[in-house]
Amino acid sequence: MTVKSISPKEVADQVINREPVYVLDVRDNESSEDWQIEGSHVQLINIPFEQLKGSDPSQFTELPKDKPLYTVCAKGNTSQKAAELLADNGFGNVYSIEGGMAAWSEQLEPVKIGEVSGGAIYQFVRLGKGCLSYLIESDGKAAVVDANRMTEVYEQFAKEQGIVIEQVLDTHLHADHISGGKKLAEASDAVYHLPPQDAEEVIFDFEPITDGTKLSIGKATIEAVYSPGHTIGSTTFIVDGKYLLTGDILFVESIGRPDLAGKAGDWADDLYVTLYERYKELAGELLVLPAHYADPSEMNEDGSVSEKLNVLYEKNEGLQIKDENQFIKRVTEDLKEQPNAYEEIRQTNMGRLKPEPEKAKEMETGPNNCAV
Template identity: 35%
Template sequence: MVETITAEELRDMIDADEDFILYDSRDPESFEDWHIAEAENVEYSGSNDELVGEFDEDDIGAGDTVVTICATGNSAESFAEYLEREGYAHDVKTVEGGMESWSMVYDVAPIATSNDDLVILQLQRRSKGCLGYVVGSKSAGEAALIDVTRASDEFVAAANERGLKVTHVFDTHIHADHISGGRKLANKLDVPYHLGAPAETRDPQFEFDAIEPNDAVELGDVEIKAVHTPGHTTGMTSYLVDDEALMTGDTLFVESIGRTELQFADKDARDGARVQYNTLQNVIMTEPNDVKILPGHFSVTNDGEYVDVTPGQPMFSTVGYIWENNTLIRQSEDEFVEHMFENLPSKPPNYEQVIATNAGEYEPEDESEETELELGPNRCAATEESTVADD
């Protein structure tokens, strides 16, 4: 009998480097757009219960474990039953909820701090490369959440498990690749929802608790200071936590920098890149070398490969390391601006509709539409490959 497993159990099998074969039964186009790195594509029709793609039964050994996955779980379950029925595999598992469930798998990674009172937790959405944060004060028992995704319960649970009550919710900017859960969560908890005051340039259709550049929110003795870092968007605001860590949103990543043309376009595109250059050179890189850079994303290829990071492990760098090793940041301004437009990745799927949703201009009909808008990896970096040179 085919066993059903959760997406989290699949994650654990991958992380434990277990020996198994993973088949993705979606159509080839959907598979090429976005899939798990370990998967092989064999198209199977769940509605017709028939094999569509090519499949070589000799690829499965007598003692092999086989796992199947598809978009929502339907065709993968049918394919798993087919493999078992035809005698091709005897240990067959199928992933409940398919890639939709995989898209909502989270890891929680604590970030080491020098202040014993300070708690920083990094929540990693491994399929899309989204990163969000819990920042808390142990003594005050309070926490702020930064860049909360739709899976807001994951953030609240991470805070509560450490005895912290959520008192503030922040977004670094109006996101283009995923739907923010910050505003709805803040309303639900009846706590302030903060954007940097420059976010008014994006004309959000809702009220928020604006935080001016260089102003701070306090959790007991822990300070979260707003740092205006335009470039990815005009309203982009990073948050400096206790002079130890800078949550940079989509301005600066561990392996690359944020693209600028999603907001800045046409004749303004190069102006946006110059704004980004100024932010990197004259704002972020002027912080002390040991300040941790905690980004809003990490890069995941369409093939499901992770660029310069390992899911489940803390993903951060430092100002000093990035200055010494990020080849884009060491370029002249003109070189930087031209480089930003030579090899840009394709834009995030449905990014205009996602921006409209996060700006309060559009309301998806239901959770299914939200899931559809978000499917696939983020494409917020200006490069597909790492721009950080090896030591």
């Protein structure tokens, strides 16, 4: 029986809107446990396809028969077979997620965060990777921060809003995903900014952005605050004196890791100074907008990820370690596994590697793991 498919965007809309979503992941147990579709109202069932095929599907009582059920695999082929098998066995509301986890990883959902002078700031939520990027628009002009490689999403959004992207910024040299910053800047005839301390091996042209640099986007302003620790060049952006774009230095429920360039011992001290001294001097009412989230519990009701800086100093575990030696031990020992292909991704973001689209997609598979 031929079954229907559903696009990653349709599933993402439901996840963002906190609608009940039932997902049957037919990959092997290890792959599903390592990286899966997540959300506050997502119910995930993992039954490898070979197990499903060799059994009577009706024995899997956890599979709903009266609700939409979405099957997913790595690239969308096996999930189609699984959906057909279920449909042949009495499941009448089964859909295969188009493109599988590879396509899910690329889906971006824009959420309006709030107002800036003459415009607004939007957060683009990449549900499959936990990546967060931003578009600030004012008086018909825009800046994009920490763009993902799917740059057409930002271009289409700008076209629909009738705005022109003039500035593109990266908070640091990313190691968990391929930056779309340079590509987006070239496509939009915009200026690309990168912290110079992270760019010693970069082979393309960019505009250095350093501590105290101020940019204007229409009536809105972006001010750079040097904040090393995740990388030696990590730079925070304060937008209109209201929003704190922290990159991978500070998240809602965790803090950045200092080891993705093999320099944890050197950068852990910088991370401590940034979090316990530099950020302490900033206004507590600033709304922290990080470049990643690790768990759906960090999401607000509207699907965005944010929190006031003063709240994080009360609740974020990584900001409660007063002893510097204890802090350094915490951020350099017993860390999560490093992101998939992180060194290849760093080389790509330097311009030294130019992977084909399928290779780039493969390099980004798996969770981001940028947090301690």
